[in-house]
Amino acid sequence: MAKPIEMIAWFDFKGLIHPIRFRLIDEDGKYKTISIKSIQARKKEKLAGNLMQVFLCRGVVNEKEVLFELKYEKDTDQWTLFKM
Amino acid sequence: MEKIVFHVDVNSAYLSWNAVWDLQHGKSLDLRTVPSIVGGDPESRHGIVLAKSVPSKKYGIKTGETLFSALMKCPDLKIVPPRYSMYLKASDAMVEIMREYSPLIERYSIDECFLDMSHVKKKDAVRVATELKDRIHEELGFTVNVGISTGKLLAKMASDFKKPNLVHTLYREEIEKKMWPLPVEDMFMVGPRTAEKLHKMNINTIGELARTNPQFLHARFKKHGYMISCYARGIESSTVKNEGTIEMKGMGNSTTLPFDFTDRISCHNVMLSIGETLVPRLRDSRKLVKTVGIHIRYSDFSSFSIQRTLNFPSDSTSLLMATVCALFDEIWNGEPVRHLGISFSQLKEKDIEQLSLFKDGQTEKMKRMDQVIDMVRKNFGDDSLIRATFINSPVKAFSGGVVEKD
Secondary structure, three states: OOEEEEEEEEEOOOOOEEEEEEEEEOOOOOEEEEEEEEEEEEEEEOHHHOOEEEEEEEEEEOOEEEEEEEEEEOOOOEEEEEEO | OOOOEEEEEEOOHHHHHHHHHHHHOOOOOOHHHOOEEEOOEOOOOEOEOOEEOHHHHOOOOOOOOEHHHHHHHOOOOEEEOOOHHHHHHHHHHHHHHHOOOOOOEEEEEOOEEEEEOOOOOHHHHHHHHHHHHHHHHHHHOOOEEEEEEOOHHHHHHHHOOOOOOOEEEOOHHHHHHHHOOOEHHHOOOOOHHHHHHHHHOOOOEHHHHHHOOHHHHHHHHOHHHHHHHHHHOOOOOOOOOOEOOOOOOEEEEEEEEEEEEOOHHHHHHHHHHHHHHHHHHHHHOOEEEEEEEEEEEEOOOOEEEEEEEEEEEEOOHHHHHHHHHHHHHHHOOOOOEEEEEEEEEEEEEOOOOOOOOOOOOHHHHHHHHHHHHHHHHHHHOHHHOOOHHHOOOOOOOOOOOOOOOO
16 A cells, blocks of 8 residues: 555664654545554565665554554655555 | 686666565556566656566567657556666665675676675585575565676676576586577677677577687687687686776767757757756766767668767866867768767766866866856756757757656
């Protein structure tokens, strides 16, 4: 799906990134905020030399718990909601 | 001890890199699986094919042909513009992995490298090469071919055998079996022109070239004849040179005219408009140019080029364009012109400059004017400041190939 999102994240002493909450613009053109409950897995990828961090997260959407994948691109500092 | 050399060659480099980038950014279509090419501008359909996918080969699409003719062969062809900064990133990442395998790496081009692997035993070479190839695939998402031999030439020939994602060896004892049956145009340094001449001499395979008397080849091709004769027998002794960065060897730009031009001033204006995109690019990369060349293609598709070496390297738009126009006047035969191009070679570092005693007083003034023009255009857009000659002219103030857009 690859939807651009706005992110609040926390970077710890060691440089580890903890995404906290993000928002996106839904079909009606309204902001929708989603909080991240936990991070299940994280990995770095370097496809074609482009560094990205992938986070597998758990959160609540429409009162249902869901898994989604977020991506952070190092060179552009942009976040994307990759899969949900 | 005999050397071991690897040649690593990225399969359809530009196209694979574009494809991997797209996938990483969430596109579902893998460009490598459909007829697709990298090159030009998909909107205006202007430009040439820089790289092609494997499925587009079935349509007979060739690297270097125009987008128009490629679209004639395959109307559904997917066209993506080139993104050089991304290619450089991919290439750097690949070299970073290779550094774990060898201290001696020669970056032959953006997508080809030679590795001196003499610390590896011959019996382990294929295993190590396969590991390297698989790691690049796994970590960076694109495939490469690795050629293994005892020298650069044979390693390069080997990586070209069968694609994609394969490791091949071509040791001395395998030349006869693996290289000699190949058509002579597959030989390194045998271009289409040489191949055509060789065919006329009834030399059709690399084996036939190897068995031809070198003196006979020398009579026809001079020094080049000795060289290809040696190459066909696998004789070549250059070593892998440690080169960390890819030097820019030259830059150029060209444009096909909307209709055939027949007057000198319009052609000069076109040259100038190509220069207006090309020379700022030169200044931006902090280089000076020593050799200026131009290229004219007439409406009957015959083409001519000429180049001239300047007394001192320069990056001044006015000075370089004066040379370009002088070169044009020298070779233009008055026929209708279809296509014009400028090329710069022998690029020099701007930081090291040979000061000339014979520079005219204008030089410093023009340099400062170029700086101001570059700055105005950067801040207020390219169209904010154009040459007066382009007012009410059919020629656009800027022309030539694709500029990277993000």
